[in-house]
Amino acid sequence: MPHRYEALGEALTSGSDVLGACAVAGEDLARDGASMQEALDGLRDTWRVAGAGDPPYDAVSALVTAWSETTLGYLHQLSCDDPLTGLASQAHLRSRLSELYRLGEDVSGHALVVVALPLGDDPSDEAGDHFTRAMRIARAGELARTVFARDETIARIGMHRVGILCRRDEVLGRRVRVLATLLDGSPEDGPLRLWIEGLPGTDHLAGSLLDELARG
Template identity: 50%
Template sequence: MGIFAAWGRQSATAPASTLDPSLATPGGSMGLPVGFEGVGEALLSDGCPLAACEAAGRESALDGASVDETLASLRTTWQQVRAEDPAYEAVAALVAAWSEATLSVVSHISCEDPMTGLSSLAHVRSTLSTLYRRHRPGGVHPRDSHALVVVDLPRDRHGGDGGGDPIGRAMRMAALGEALRTVYPSAEVVGRLGVNRVAVLAERDARLGVKVRLLRRLVDGVDVRGHDARVWIEGLPASDLASGLMLDELARA
């Protein structure tokens, strides 16, 4: 029977002759691929293994296993317990869970700088695009409802850029990000625009100036080790395209 054996063609219980005696023996070693013990247990107990297949698929993805490796482990498990290839439904459940977990990991990596915990430039760009897409004629335009508050950590007082200490710089950038989150705790995105800059997409309301002054005081308390930090309000342009160009300029500076 092929790897996509029809679920309905399998008997409700596997014939005893197809089961590995050591697996059926209480206390016996499962001897199955790591992470697929639950699948084996479900097959041995004649229960529905789909939930176990989903769990195994997620675990394999999070462990960094490829889809080929994951499918091979499923087939090995099925062969050892049932002496046949896995059913289509089991394969589908496994692959769907593996794909979902993999996409979740990729999305997390692309949205967040792993060293600082700040959102990536791509995520800031996506958030801005969403803001422009949601704008409807007659409504408040994004340039009137929001602004970027930028914190810049350019060159130190001795003319260097601090590039020789990337870990130290990342820690200082993370500290600047925390200062932004303290002043704007409900902000949708606090992101790193480049090596030297952090920004928050803030609401443009009556308290914007007060919050920026508070942020400047907090930034002054950050140990920037000789670096001059600057804070300013960057107004949003009229269009989504122009906002992308603006972010590019801020990232390059």
């Protein structure tokens, strides 16, 4: 079997979750730096080695979707801007946090306001529908910009969250309440969550906090 397709070969011969194995192969190949053409060639070769002819549409779609989303996530980490939403990228937010710690500013005077989109009964949670999900994130970001319109950094965090790096001043609570009111009136399929995260004492812990929020 081609490299990274061993699990798919086993799934084909055993009749287990073939589409899941295709998705895992797509993710692994994207992390390895394989091109989409290489991924598709490996999929075809695996199908033929298993004596199943050519791969069906559903298998190709599962592989390409997983490869595309993994590659897109990697590009988001490199860029200062999220290309789908127009918000700052998570990598840019991370660099802004590092700058605060490096300059020796009092991080207790800053906070991270987090907007979390609903999960579950949401068409954008379907595999491959990252464009619908991005539009939902973009809408939340636009509302955040109407309230946090100064020098705050408004960034996409992971797949379902927006983070706003701002000063923890006497009007922060009022601004968050205004944003909550705007979000309550947005056309989403479920309730959005909104809260204030205090910044930890070290840059390393701040990075861990971002990673944890991105996984949520």
